[in-house]
Amino acid sequence: MSKLSAQKPRLGDYFSQRTEPGREGLPTLSVTLRDGLVFRDDLDRKTDTSLEHHEHLLAREGDIAYNMMRMWQGASGRAATDGLVSPAYVVLRPTDKIDTRYAAHWFKSARMVYLFWAYSHGLTEDRLRLYYDDFAEIPAAPPPLPIQRGIAAILDEWDNAIVTAKKLVDTKLNRANKIRRAVFADIADDVVPLCDLADCATGVSAPQAKSAFSDSGPRFVRVNDLASFAGEKPDDPEYLAEEFVRNARMRLFPAGTVLFAKSGMSAKLDRVVQLPEAAYIVSHLGAVVARNQAYQQYVFHWLSENPPSSLLQGDGFPSLRISEIAELEIPDVGEEHAGLIGQALDQSFDSVRSERRRLSLLERQKRALMQKLLSGDWPVPASIGRLLPGGQEIDEAVGGEVPHAEATG
Numbered sequence: 001m002s003k004l005s006a007q008k009p010r011l012g013d014y015f016s017q018r019t020e021p022g023r024e025g026l027p028t029l030s031v032t033l034r035d036g037l038v039f040r041d042d043l044d045r046k047t048d049t050s051l052e053h054h055e056h057l058l059a060r061e062g063d064i065a066y067n068m069m070r071m072w073q074g075a076s077g078r079a080a081t082d083g084l085v086s087p088a089y090v091v092l093r094p095t096d097k098i099d100t101r102y103a104a105h106w107f108k109s110a111r112m113v114y115l116f117w118a119y120s121h122g123l124t125e126d127r128l129r130l131y132y133d134d135f136a137e138i139p140a141a142p143p144p145l146p147i148q149r150g151i152a153a154i155l156d157e158w159d160n161a162i163v164t165a166k167k168l169v170d171t172k173l174n175r176a177n178k179i180r181r182a183v184f185a186d187i188a189d190d191v192v193p194l195c196d197l198a199d200c201a202t203g204v205s206a207p208q209a210k211s212a213f214s215d216s217g218p219r220f221v222r223v224n225d226l227a228s229f230a231g232e233k234p235d236d237p238e239y240l241a242e243e244f245v246r247n248a249r250m251r252l253f254p255a256g257t258v259l260f261a262k263s264g265m266s267a268k269l270d271r272v273v274q275l276p277e278a279a280y281i282v283s284h285l286g287a288v289v290a291r292n293q294a295y296q297q298y299v300f301h302w303l304s305e306n307p308p309s310s311l312l313q314g315d316g317f318p319s320l321r322i323s324e325i326a327e328l329e330i331p332d333v334g335e336e337h338a339g340l341i342g343q344a345l346d347q348s349f350d351s352v353r354s355e356r357r358r359l360s361l362l363e364r365q366k367r368a369l370m371q372k373l374l375s376g377d378w379p380v381p382a383s384i385g386r387l388l389p390g391g392q393e394i395d396e397a398v399g400g401e402v403p404h405a406e407a408t409g
């Protein structure tokens with residue numbers, strides 16, 4: 001190492017590597033991209049391990065652990081308690097020059113994630129590894145401890161607000177789902193095939209060339225867009241060129257069309273969504289269009305309660321036949337009653353949509369505030385109250401997404 005590089009602050013000046021073996025009786029922790037270091041038992045997808053406790057690594061309260069295979073994506077988190085982590089992780093023990101509450105946020109910033117990628121090694125992205133020795137060489141100069149602690153206090157409060165908002169979304173969604181379930185459980189009218197009330201169709205093959213897209217015209221909807229319609233990730237619309245639409249003989253589906261994945265592993269998900277605007281859809285999606293406007297929301301809510309995925313049987317590559325979807329039995333309550341049911345159920349889910357918008361705004365504001373504080377653009381005020389959720393300083397300038405220019409620096 002040259003004298004010049006030795007004089008520059010680097011992450012190795014703030015963290016050493018902890019390699020202590022795990023101890024019996026401690027909980028097992030896992031690193032997630034979204035939520036940092038969490039209890040493995042709390043994960044939706046629980047993974048069993050055959051490793052004994054001493055074959056794990058020990059992470060002490062306040063340490064930061066990262067997944068060396070996914071650190072280039074920002075997979076790290078702070079341990080809120082002593083625990084066991086995978087031997088595929090790197091455990092960072094802080095020095096007295098770093099507050100790990102600050103570092104947990106700092107390591108999620110665009111600039112640091114870029115550096116983690118730049119210092120990782122591997123032939124392809126899915127084989128990139130960030131070993132501790134390379135991590136330690138990353139140039140870094142965090143602010144003095146008092147500023148670190150001020151930034152951590154502000155961003156921790158935003159995280160608390162986001163967690164509370166998520167719980168409120170879940171509570172309201174559970175209540176709305178119970179109402180919908182009760183409504184359809186009480187309907188005892190005659191049933192008819194779904195095709196009596198709606199047309200069932202599918203999309204066409206997706207375009208391969210980027211030249212098929214333009215910045216105008218009706219939207220093109222892919223399978224992954226189902227998550228964005230469900231409010232789980234930011235919306236990123238793509239649009240098709242008229243020439244491709246014409247050559248591929250694509251059908252334009254109207255706003256309100258009910259969509260679901262009909263093939264691939266996504267078909268196993270109980271996700272049913274509606275198009276917010278007219279769009280073309282990919283061939284892996286199925287579409288249900290009510291024949292009468294009065295039935296539109298009624299059909300959507302009934303399919304949400306009775307998702308097409310319930311028809312899947314057996315193993316192998318899952319696929320749903322549109323002909324089978326069309327023959328699903330749905331109660332026919334008449335146009336007027338269907339319209340009233342659809343309106344009533346829409347109202348019960350309005351508060352869920354409102355809460356999701358509030359959650360999305362909090363997340364965008366927090367990301368923007370992170371960039372302002374971690375880059376030093378905004379100094380930490382003596383009174384941090386005005387930078388907390390709902391503070392006067394959080395206005396339109398922070399409410400939107402701040403461009404991640406620092407990621408290319």
